[in-house]
Amino acid sequence: MKHEITAGEKPAEEIYFPKDIKKTKQRVEIFRILSTASRPMSAAEIYQCLIKTMEGTNFAISTVYRGLAVFEEKGYVTKSTWMGTETYCYEWNQGRHRHYAVCLKCHKLVPLESCPFEHAKIHKLGDDFTVTGHKLELYGFCRECKGKALDGKCGIK
Amino acid sequence: MKHEITAGEKPAEEIYFPKDIKKTKQRVEIFRILSTASRPMSAAEIYQCLIKTMEGTNFAISTVYRGLAVFEEKGYVTKSTWMGTETYCYEWNQGRHRHYAVCLKCHKLVPLESCPFEHAKIHKLGDDFTVTGHKLELYGFCRECKGKALDGKCGIK
DNA sequence: CCGTAATTGCAAATGAGTTGCAATTGCAAT
């Protein structure tokens, strides 16, 4: 299922449309947009891209939601929210999970290079809870917003 | 502002209505409910408590939202969402921040005893981002829901 | 007790996300 690997090189791992999901042109577009996106996107953002790409074709936002739900159910997409926003964002799972720092002013997401829990043992909570995953979110201000952090609304005080 | 401390004892730290917020009977009730709650509550849950306590008085859910917004603005309340729910929950800030494990089935929140980052140094992100805080969320299944985890919808796969 | 600004209740609006349904499409079997 992986691309052929040329010795000594580190090819971008190519991502194919999942074989266990029925292919439709709408889903293929959603897949294309999300799997090549460099950051999590909201359904509305994906829809906007879709409209541009598919000019002439009709497209419903509900199709986007339904498609994303299918991808999520099968584990190809992760859906989450971040501090300071009210809408869900969707991210194509590239093998390992990711964490972000989210700017409280402009809501930009800065990916963390590694997961601080990769080798930690917070997964022990006694018998009371079986941990299957975690979500970590740093927040603060990105370089551009720092300094003007006190102007206007920041989503948090 | 703190309660008198009797030697050798560990008194429950008493919480008073913030002096920098205008007192109204509605806000006092919201304060009372939230500051004595053992877990984050949604606006609707707070509203339900309010209705019970204040039988006879009229009460609007919008007042709850507005009150919570005031408390949050001044830093007395933290508002967040957890995986698998769509509504915000509000928590009275008792000095230090808290993290939770959230059950993907029943949505129960189990508080973590300590913050794994208390002494860690993930707060360094180079010059690109100034971290002011973080949010950690473990997810999985609580004791009661484990075992029946595969029945019905779990909010995640 | 009065005056005024802040707060409230109410009802209507918002906005993300969902759903029912009839029309369309994908695709496997012919």
Added chain:
DNA sequence: ATTGCAATTGCAACTCATTTGCAATTACGG
């Protein structure tokens, strides 16, 4: 290639949490 049928789609109407406009009420300093 054509057919048949279940899955998917577009659409419009809906849900539900949260917000907002506004007139009436309340808190609180003078």
